[in-house]
Amino acid sequence: MSVDRRSFLLSAPFAAGAALAQEAPKVPTAMIGVGNRGSYLLQGVIQQPNAKVAMLCDIKPDRLDKAATAASKDNPATTSDWRKVLDNKEIQVVFIASPPYLHAEMAIAALKAGKHVYCEKPVGLKPAEIKQLLAAAKASKQVFVAGQQLRSIVQYQEAIAKIHDGIIGDIVMVKAQRHATEDLPHDGSSGDWFFDVAKGGGYLVEQSVHNLDLCNWVLNAHPTKATGFGAINFYKNQPAGRTIFDCGSIVYEYPGNIQMSFTQNVFHPRAMPAGGQYIHVFGTKGAVDLMNGTTMYPIAGGEPVVLAAKRTERPFAHIETFYAAITEGKPAPINASVGSVAALTAILGHEAMVKQQVVNWSEFGINL
Template structure:
């Protein structure tokens, strides 16, 4: 595999010097800790009013606001319109972005405007497919929040619509374009961890807000909320505040922890190792604590199988979410290989390479007479299994983003808007988005059907 020669390349570079122009660290021993500053260079541009990209937000909720704030940190971008089905959020849009901001409850009014170049779609998941396709057909560039689709079967329609439109469509897993992902991808290609054998991902939370019990405004009701439009293609039910303001808790509108959190990990994983995704999933879990009417689990564990490809060995991935973690919370994303491990975040990458124990110690030798122990030790010594070179390649190194780093969210929008201006490519197009979303949604398929689910990562379909 390609990873074999890459690993030799990494070891060769690591043995040269710490000044070598490579990401490979020069690590003398396991006791040495090296910290390296990563860098990101941005082009400095001044755009005239005529060169501005006019942006509109469809779905002015929590993530929509965070997305827009990140988008506006990119030069040459201005927000001109916002849409939401709750009047209070339209008021909030004017507070944030000015009284001149056009607001509406009907996203089609935004798509009909000729002065809007691009839209952010941050609606509940069950609306993604329709609004993305409508936006592309209307000639708008699209930034769609993850997961791209609520059901994997919807993905091909978005892929076809994007190709037919010729417009840019970026899927919004906001850490994708980060310095951390970029460095981890480089390290992996250079063979820093050898062959991957496992991914360990977890996200622990310990708060009502973290478990999606979002606040409900006192004025919520049929006059301020367009509940019938919110339901869309979902089953018709009577008005209920919680279904609108806490929609993530219901599988009719959201995708549970898999679509909200797993999909980020799949985006990063598939990007770093150049993979199309897993081919099998088996999920378990349950609703353990937040029994507030929701019908999605608050504890979820899913195991995935990745097949061998040109870019990676066959390996397993463990995804774990706990919304009632008595430890207080925390998260992690770790790639474990045959020769090292990487812990990856948007702002940092920590690499640790350890010495593999190949010579038996006292534990397994204790059952032999002392004379036999000496013979066994001599036999291993003559084989020269443990070399000085292997010991010099161990240790830990951390790459850290600088203090003035603008962040992965900024970088993802920078990638999106640069692609619009230069008719270029985005890092997370609809095909990539479907592979990440499809893999995540396998957890739901397995959980609700109570059986393992097979997935074709190349054709992006179950079976």
């Protein structure tokens, strides 16, 4: 059967494209920890055209089964031993979504095994292990991304670029909060570790690390010291044996005498105004509510200015950029240094709350 020129021209690029698509190598990827967050990240990996799910790891068999079913098109191997993931030479990329107290150990071992690493936040709970992680990342040629996906939100990127360009003048103060209406469910997916401060780090370290990272980003610095108070005032001994605070008030100092005050609680009534999360950045020309519309309010009065319009984000933009950094050499959205600084900022505030005194960043003994 002859093929006329028109059909050839129409079909050839598709045929070539199809062949290319078939030949495009898919990066063998493993997930360690496929609980709540890990199974969400797994969806993101499944959607990447340049990734294949080659191995899944969790110590809970039901979660492993569920994840294997979700990724069945790639027929991944499964294991309950995360070191077997690292021993598998085929695996190039490892996602770590285990509880926080395991992150640094797993991430350091994964980097040393030559894997690219996507490590959920916080990257570590102790300054000493974060120091080791930084050294491992420096020694590695692989891509390391912390799961601080706010860094991939274009609206924040644009607004913060304008703030860095001086649109609100010099930043003189920041006021931020992360209030929730209730505790994380005591019998939820992460209930077996979240309320133990040694395993999760507490709300400031485990959750507010996102907000604190945004503060560091907009201030283009990390704090030099912190002081504060934290307490268990609402959920006393709930769940039994609880060791994480349910509220806290921290003041950080950044270079240039800039104060950043931060409060968090998990009992802000839904109907009461001023709940939720915000970061108010005060400058000499005006202030911005960074997390709620990136709106700037000029100090001299006049109309508020929206610094960057909200976009419909690609839900897995952070994961996309991670793979683009691996396969195309594009810049990673966040590296080990930024992830470590965010975790250390949270740890500094936590230590200040525990010690009820001023804690200095220099005490970490970490040069960045």
